[in-house]
Amino acid sequence: MKYKLVCFDVDGTLIDNVEYSWQLFHDYFRIDAEKREQAKKKFYNGEISYLEWAEHDINMWIEAGVKKEDFLKAMKDSKIRLMEGALETIAKLKKKGLKLVIISGSINIMLDFLLPDYKELFDDVFLSRIYFDSKGNINKVEATKYDMSEKANALKKIAKREKLKLSECVFIGDHHNDIEISKQAGLAIAFDAKDEGLKKVSDLIIDKKDLKEILKYII
Numbered sequence: 001m002k003y004k005l006v007c008f009d010v011d012g013t014l015i016d017n018v019e020y021s022w023q024l025f026h027d028y029f030r031i032d033a034e035k036r037e038q039a040k041k042k043f044y045n046g047e048i049s050y051l052e053w054a055e056h057d058i059n060m061w062i063e064a065g066v067k068k069e070d071f072l073k074a075m076k077d078s079k080i081r082l083m084e085g086a087l088e089t090i091a092k093l094k095k096k097g098l099k100l101v102i103i104s105g106s107i108n109i110m111l112d113f114l115l116p117d118y119k120e121l122f123d124d125v126f127l128s129r130i131y132f133d134s135k136g137n138i139n140k141v142e143a144t145k146y147d148m149s150e151k152a153n154a155l156k157k158i159a160k161r162e163k164l165k166l167s168e169c170v171f172i173g174d175h176h177n178d179i180e181i182s183k184q185a186g187l188a189i190a191f192d193a194k195d196e197g198l199k200k201v202s203d204l205i206i207d208k209k210d211l212k213e214i215l216k217y218i219i
Contacts, residue, residue, distance in 0.1 A: 003187060003218050004164055005099040007155060009173035010106035010127070013191055015114060016083045016209065019175070021106045022057060028074035031060050050150065054128060054143030061138065068109075068136035075113050082114050085212035090121055096219050099123045099162065103154045105147030105177060126154050151181035170218055172211075173198065189214055 011018050018024050026036055036057065043053040093100055101124040102111075108129040111118045119125060128147075131140035146154035159166055167186035171178070176195040182188035183201050190202035192209050199205050206213045 001096070001098075001219065002168070003098065003170050004168045005101060005158070005162065006093055006170045006218060007101040007103050007158075007172070007181070007185070009171075009175070009178055010102060010104035010110060012174040012194065013172055014083055014086055014102070014211075015080055015106075015110055017078065017080045018110075019194060021110050024078055024080070025061065025066075025071065025074055025107075026057070028078065029061060029064055029066050029070065031057075031064060035060065049145075050147055051143050051145055055141065058130070058138070058141050058143070066138070068132040071109050071130075072113065075110070080110070080114065083209065083211050085210040086115075089211040089215060092215055092219065094121070098218070101155075101158055102126060103146055103151050103171075103181065105144060105151075124158055126151075148177045149180040151178065152184045155181050155184055170214075172214060187217065189217070 008014050011021050039048070039053050039056045042048045043050060090100065100122045102118070102122050103126045106127055108127050111127070115121070126144055126146040128144045129142040130138055133139040155169060155171065156166070159169055165186070166184050169185050170187040170189065171181050171185035172189045172191050173182060174191050174193050176197055179198050179201055182198060187204070188202040189204045189206060190199050191206050191214070193199050193205060204217060
């Protein structure tokens with residue numbers, strides 16, 4: 001088989017009805033838009049690291065007193081759901097013996113909510129993680145460094161460990177933070193893409209919102 005590893009983005013790829021999980025929660029919790037924008041600009045101007053940006057945003061949730069139940073309510077009210085065909089696609093790829101990976105800037109609570117057994121389904125998971133205490137307060141945060149351009153380094157790291165060529169790796173994503181990793185993958189699929197730059201660097205563009213559409217190109 002030509003491909004041996006398939007890597008997925010989360011927001012807008014494995015999960016439908018969300019463009020960015022961080023944005024979903026910020027908007028739902030009515031977090032100060034000006035402060036959010038300032039931190040975003042600082043990151044894009046190279047003044048702060050991605051981790052500092054993530055920690056800044058999470059601290060705003062802590063200051064707002066957001067609890068676990070609020071995250072759950074936000075996801076229910078936003079009507080997020082697994083992408084059409086996600087479960088069947090994962091099952092078929094696993095049956096064929098391909099390694100499955102998640103590399104995303106999304107937050108673990110999204111998959112905990114929609115795909116609770118994701119840690120058993122995927123061989124590697126790169127995500128940001130939020131932990132809550134017994135009262136539902138945020139008590140620990142592990143923001144991933146593998147978002148934006150760093151996604152590509154996560155793929156290289158996994159490929160090296162598994163003794164795979166990058167040409168044997170597939171990546172499926174939908175947004176501008178997937179551009180660099182798409183340039184590295186042997187097969188880059190822009191799935192329901194929201195970014196023209198991603199479309200330009202991808203090998204395939206799939207507009208139909210059904211993940212089963214990727215299968216014919218991989219197996």
